[in-house]
Every structure is written in structure tokens, then in C-alpha cells.
Amino acid sequence: MKLLRILTIVWLAAFCSAANGQNIIQVVGSGQMNVQPDGLEFSIHIRERGPLVSKLFASANQKTTLIVNTLQKQKVNPKDIQSMQMRVTPWFVYENQTRQQRGFELSRQIQVTVRNTEKVAVLFDEVFRIGNLEITDISLLVSQQENYYREALVKALDDAKTKATLMAAQLDTKPGKVVSLIELNSQNTVPEMRTMMRSSGGSESFLPGEVTVTAVIEVQFAID
Known part of the structure; x- marks a missing residue:
């Protein structure tokens, strides 16, 4: 001791x-x-592939409108729907060990903040019904x-x-x-x-x- x-x-x-x-x-x-926490922040990603950029833009814009309308229907404030970044890159595939361009890939990111977490699961269900979307970067918020x-x-x-x-x-x-x-x-x-x-x-x-x-x-x- x-x-x-x-x-x-x-x-x-x-x-x-x-x-x-x-x-x-x-x-x-x-x-x-x-x-x-009393809030939630996440990103919604839209991805479209095809030979014509004009059609990709049209499809992405249509989905963006559906997403925004769905979010607002679920009482998300329009000010909490932001950062609609868009990017267009070549779309390549490999065939017989050769890389070939099939067209283009358009991606769009929508940043969303939800102030009421009680109905988040329902909100996610409604967003996913739009199709071909990803929800990432989910984080909790404290006001x-x-x-x-x-x-x-x-x-x-x-x-x-x-x-x-x-x-x-x-x-x-x-x-x-x-x-x-x-x-x-x-x-x-x-x-x-x-x-x-x-x-x-x-x-x-x-x-x-x-x-x-x-x-x-x-x-x-x-x-x-």
C-alpha cells in the first residue's frame, strides 16, 4: 500500500x-x-442516365417538382428545402474489357431540414414512392x-x-x-x-x- x-x-x-x-x-x-433532438437533416439524391442531356434535365426537373410538393405536403417549410446542386458527367460502361460511353449521368442533390421528427418515416415512404432516389447524410439536430x-x-x-x-x-x-x-x-x-x-x-x-x-x-x- x-x-x-x-x-x-x-x-x-x-x-x-x-x-x-x-x-x-x-x-x-x-x-x-x-x-x-427536435429536427432532422438529410440529402435526397436524384440520378438519371441516358443518351440525351436534355431528357435527363427534363426528368430531373419533374422529379424535383414531385419531391418539393411531397415535402411541402408533409408540412416541410419551403425555406428548409435548399441546395439543389446539379452535376452532369459522362456515363461509361465496360464491355469486353473496353470502356465505352453510353451517354450521360445527371445527379441532383436536395438538402432538407425537418423540424418535426414524428412523421419522418411517413415522409421517407412518400419520397421513395417517386422512384430512383437515395436519402443520405442523415443527421439529428437540436434547435x-x-x-x-x-x-x-x-x-x-x-x-x-x-x-x-x-x-x-x-x-x-x-x-x-x-x-x-x-x-x-x-x-x-x-x-x-x-x-x-x-x-x-x-x-x-x-x-x-x-x-x-x-x-x-x-x-x-x-x-x-
């Missing part, structure tokens, strides 16, 4: 340094808020994310204090005033989020699970 205590003190001392002649102890604190991040930041501060107190106690001292405080994930960027989606098995319900909003800080405390 005595050897273990000596090793523990040596390990803790590795976190301590001197700054301007003052002994400090440095810790990293983290805090999390698990919240239920009050900044507020949750601030709460996580307070928890991170408490975590840092707890760690510093525990470590200092092993050195027969206690943390004093804060010498340095660094926020490792800035408020100006989206906090780290881990998402999980679960389906209840029915086509009319959608259980989005939880989003974890995380704050991480680095604190230096003065010690005697």
Missing part, C-alpha cells in the same frame, strides 16, 4: 508544473448533456444547442474542480485560484455530437434517441 501511494504521488506530480515560480496542477474537465452546450460547460468546470481536488489531496495539498482556463471546443463551432437513431418498427413513428452535447476545458489551478 505504501508503494502504491508513492507511485500515485509520483503520477500526480507529473501533472504539476511551475509557472512564474508558482506550483500548478493541470486537469481536463468534461461535461455532457443528453438531449432529445437550442447553444443553451445545452453552456450547461455542459458548467458541468465541465465542476468536473475539473473535482479532479483537481482529488489529485491535490494525494499530494497533501488543495487547489487554489485558477491560473489558466482554456475551452478546448469553442462556442463558435458546433459542439461534438454523437447520434443514435432507433426505430420502433412502425412506419408512422420515429424515435430519434439522444444527442450528446459535450464541452471540454483545460484548467490550471495554483497549489501550495
Whole structure:
């Protein structure tokens, strides 16, 4: 036990340094808020292949109109239907180990944000009925994310204090005033989020699970 205590003190001392002649102890604190998302963001991809670009444009425009009308019918705000990017590339196939151009491929991406996740499964069903579409890049959204991040930041501060107190106690001292405080994930960027989606098995319900909003800080405390 005595050897273990000596090793523990040596390990803790590795976190301590001197700054301007003052002994400090440095810790990293983290805090999390698990919240239920209230929005969903995803991309709808249209892909058309054929010999004539004009016909591909006509078909893509027709499907785009059907998609937009379907989304609006499901109460999606027109302002949340954006980024209708379009690209046309040659369409090649391989025959007898030879690459041959059959025509062109047109792809179009529509970015969609849904503010109410309760009917997302029904919305997906309606969109897929249009045919030859893909839904990708699905991510969960939290409208009050900044507020949750601030709460996580307070928890991170408490975590840092707890760690510093525990470590200092092993050195027969206690943390004093804060010498340095660094926020490792800035408020100006989206906090780290881990998402999980679960389906209840029915086509009319959608259980989005939880989003974890995380704050991480680095604190230096003065010690005697």
C-alpha cells in the first residue's frame, strides 16, 4: 500500500508544473448533456442516365417538382428545402474489357431540414414512392444547442474542480485560484455530437434517441 501511494504521488506530480515560480496542477474537465433532438437533416439524391442531356434535365426537373410538393405536403417549410446542386458527367460502361460511353449521368442533390421528427418515416415512404432516389447524410439536430452546450460547460468546470481536488489531496495539498482556463471546443463551432437513431418498427413513428452535447476545458489551478 505504501508503494502504491508513492507511485500515485509520483503520477500526480507529473501533472504539476511551475509557472512564474508558482506550483500548478493541470486537469481536463468534461461535461455532457443528453438531449432529445427536435429536427432532422438529410440529402435526397436524384440520378438519371441516358443518351440525351436534355431528357435527363427534363426528368430531373419533374422529379424535383414531385419531391418539393411531397415535402411541402408533409408540412416541410419551403425555406428548409435548399441546395439543389446539379452535376452532369459522362456515363461509361465496360464491355469486353473496353470502356465505352453510353451517354450521360445527371445527379441532383436536395438538402432538407425537418423540424418535426414524428412523421419522418411517413415522409421517407412518400419520397421513395417517386422512384430512383437515395436519402443520405442523415443527421439529428437540436434547435437550442447553444443553451445545452453552456450547461455542459458548467458541468465541465465542476468536473475539473473535482479532479483537481482529488489529485491535490494525494499530494497533501488543495487547489487554489485558477491560473489558466482554456475551452478546448469553442462556442463558435458546433459542439461534438454523437447520434443514435432507433426505430420502433412502425412506419408512422420515429424515435430519434439522444444527442450528446459535450464541452471540454483545460484548467490550471495554483497549489501550495
